[in-house]
Amino acid sequence: MINHDKKILIVGLGLIGGSYARSLTKKGFYVTAITRSQSSIDYALSERMIAKGYSYVNEEAVGEADIIVFSLYPKVFSKWIEDYQHLFKPGAIITDVTGVKSCLVYEIQDKLRDDVEFIAAHPMAGREVYGVQNSDDRIFYGANYIVVPTDKNTDHAIKICKDLGILLGFERISTLSPEEHDEMIGFVSQLTHCIAVSLMTCCDNEHLVAYTGDSFRDLTRIARINEDMWSELFMLNKDALIEQMDVFSKEFAAIRDMIKNDETEPLKEKMRLSTKRRALFDKK
Amino acid sequence: MINHDKKILIVGLGLIGGSYARSLTKKGFYVTAITRSQSSIDYALSERMIAKGYSYVNEEAVGEADIIVFSLYPKVFSKWIEDYQHLFKPGAIITDVTGVKSCLVYEIQDKLRDDVEFIAAHPMAGREVYGVQNSDDRIFYGANYIVVPTDKNTDHAIKICKDLGILLGFERISTLSPEEHDEMIGFVSQLTHCIAVSLMTCCDNEHLVAYTGDSFRDLTRIARINEDMWSELFMLNKDALIEQMDVFSKEFAAIRDMIKNDETEPLKEKMRLSTKRRALFDKK
Numbered sequence: 001m002i003n004h005d006k007k008i009l010i011v012g013l014g015l016i017g018g019s020y021a022r023s024l025t026k027k028g029f030y031v032t033a034i035t036r037s038q039s040s041i042d043y044a045l046s047e048r049m050i051a052k053g054y055s056y057v058n059e060e061a062v063g064e065a066d067i068i069v070f071s072l073y074p075k076v077f078s079k080w081i082e083d084y085q086h087l088f089k090p091g092a093i094i095t096d097v098t099g100v101k102s103c104l105v106y107e108i109q110d111k112l113r114d115d116v117e118f119i120a121a122h123p124m125a126g127r128e129v130y131g132v133q134n135s136d137d138r139i140f141y142g143a144n145y146i147v148v149p150t151d152k153n154t155d156h157a158i159k160i161c162k163d164l165g166i167l168l169g170f171e172r173i174s175t176l177s178p179e180e181h182d183e184m185i186g187f188v189s190q191l192t193h194c195i196a197v198s199l200m201t202c203c204d205n206e207h208l209v210a211y212t213g214d215s216f217r218d219l220t221r222i223a224r225i226n227e228d229m230w231s232e233l234f235m236l237n238k239d240a241l242i243e244q245m246d247v248f249s250k251e252f253a254a255i256r257d258m259i260k261n262d263e264t265e266p267l268k269e270k271m272r273l274s275t276k277r278r279a280l281f282d283k284k
Numbered sequence: 285m286i287n288h289d290k291k292i293l294i295v296g297l298g299l300i301g302g303s304y305a306r307s308l309t310k311k312g313f314y315v316t317a318i319t320r321s322q323s324s325i326d327y328a329l330s331e332r333m334i335a336k337g338y339s340y341v342n343e344e345a346v347g348e349a350d351i352i353v354f355s356l357y358p359k360v361f362s363k364w365i366e367d368y369q370h371l372f373k374p375g376a377i378i379t380d381v382t383g384v385k386s387c388l389v390y391e392i393q394d395k396l397r398d399d400v401e402f403i404a405a406h407p408m409a410g411r412e413v414y415g416v417q418n419s420d421d422r423i424f425y426g427a428n429y430i431v432v433p434t435d436k437n438t439d440h441a442i443k444i445c446k447d448l449g450i451l452l453g454f455e456r457i458s459t460l461s462p463e464e465h466d467e468m469i470g471f472v473s474q475l476t477h478c479i480a481v482s483l484m485t486c487c488d489n490e491h492l493v494a495y496t497g498d499s500f501r502d503l504t505r506i507a508r509i510n511e512d513m514w515s516e517l518f519m520l521n522k523d524a525l526i527e528q529m530d531v532f533s534k535e536f537a538a539i540r541d542m543i544k545n546d547e548t549e550p551l552k553e554k555m556r557l558s559t560k561r562r563a564l565f566d567k568k
Contacts, residue, residue, distance in 0.1 A: 192500055211408060213428065223561075251486035252478065259519065280493050281493055
């Protein structure tokens with residue numbers, strides 16, 4: 001496990017970064033934070049989520065950190081590495097929580113100093129609200145955590161990254177290549193957000209509030225969406241996402257045609273398959 | 285409000301019929317039930333959800349009932365009326381919980397005896413499990429209840445039907461025509477089930493259990509689906525459902541093309557609209 005003398009720096013103190021900070025501070029680590037907004041720092045200090053915090057890139061905080069977790073939008077993260085990587089402590093381990101990988105991981109590993117290692121990770125947890133004020137370390141319990149190594153990563157860094165997931169309380173720690181990650185995330189996360197948004201925008205739903213049941217509420221919970229973050233994630237994973245959208249559209253059209261053509265038995269067969277597969281996803 | 289000397293008969297003691305029975309018995313009404321399975325009757329008696337129950341059409345139970353709630357599949361309900369309507373008490377009020385209306389309400393009103401009135405209703409509540417053993421009157425709290433009258437209905441029957449919804453604890457009682465109901469239900473309920481099933485069946489998702497987050501779980505909760513009931517409901521509401529599926533598909537394709545063509549600003553605009561509309565659907 002990660003030694004308690006390791007100093008951890010969180011860069012980007014929003015919902016996820018804040019939840020990391022809460023959890024790791026509770027577990028006895030020395031956690032500092034750098035984030036743009038002073039009010040986020042003030043909140044985190046008042047909640048005793050961090051030992052110290054800065055609304056600018058504090059050289060000492062970066063230089064003393066053994067593990068640095070980046071919880072930033074992908075392009076901001078990439079630029080940060082360019083601008084400030086000279087401040088990293090030799091031997092530091094860098095990790096992240098970014099929702100896309102292929103377009104980012106190789107690029108960052110290529111430009112990173114040789115004496116610092118970047119090991120990518122994706123905690124599959126979130127809420128439909130944002131900001132450090134909504135952070136909650138319980139969102140990790142029962143959730144999945146994916147480590148996304150490349151050929152450049154050492155066993156040492158991969159182990160630290162996995163141990164971090166265990167420390168945070170994730171239920172399942174898995175490993176995927178950047179390409180596998182992006183295909184999977186295109187399906188389970190990005191496609192589902194595209195569906196939820198389409199459901200909300202495809203007709204004027206306001207009058208439906210009085211009639212709707214839980215099905216519609218469930219399918220649109222994630223339709224409350226941070227447009228800056230998600231549009232960036234979609235564009236950066238465009239090829240994988242479009243492929244998954246097309247797979248879904250084809251299946252949806254097939255089910256439409258079964259209904260249209262009174263093909264009751266094939267439709268029931270789809271429903272039986274759906275029921276069987278969905279059973280695997282029930283939380284224990 | 286409905287007088288406590290009114291005798292209520294539930295025909296079809298499954299999840300919804302059972303939840304009606306639980307609720308109305310708790311509220312002091314004399315509730316009986318007719319359902320095919322003796323074990324459902326035994327369960328309901330052991331839970332004190334009903335005063336008496338029969339696994340066959342008991343003439344006395346039908347003949348003494350002032351209000352009869354049908355919780356059957358649409359075609360079974362229609363056939364039941366043909367076979368047994370001679371048993372109804374003169375002046376009895378018949379209502380239902382059926383998920384489709386245009387194809388059913390006019391037909392039943394046309395063939396029903398003149399001294400008995402059918403007023404249709406749709407409680408927008410359910411669970412992804414079935415049977416009286418899973419019945420729970422709390423599913424109605426905070427939910428919507430829709431009364432679906434035609435020109436043939438009297439104010440008296442409409443009031444009784446609304447009062448029943450209030451008694452059961454529904455939060456909002458609305459009125460829609462059969463056609464309005466079917467268009468609405470095609471969108472909020474049937475379309476969402478088609479989407480959930482398509483998501484589960486469009487690729488072999490079994491390996492995804494280790495990676496998925498809550499988004500995918502939310503969008504597929506209703507993918508556990510009773511294939512006999514839902515295929516019947518889909519086919520009976522085919523025109524309205526196909527229309528809603530096409531509206532959704534068109535919007536989904538538009539969002540796909542925005543991603544494909546890097547149209548970030550229009551995509552963000554969709555997300556902002558989605559976020560604004562979804563806020564209306566948050567439960568208080």
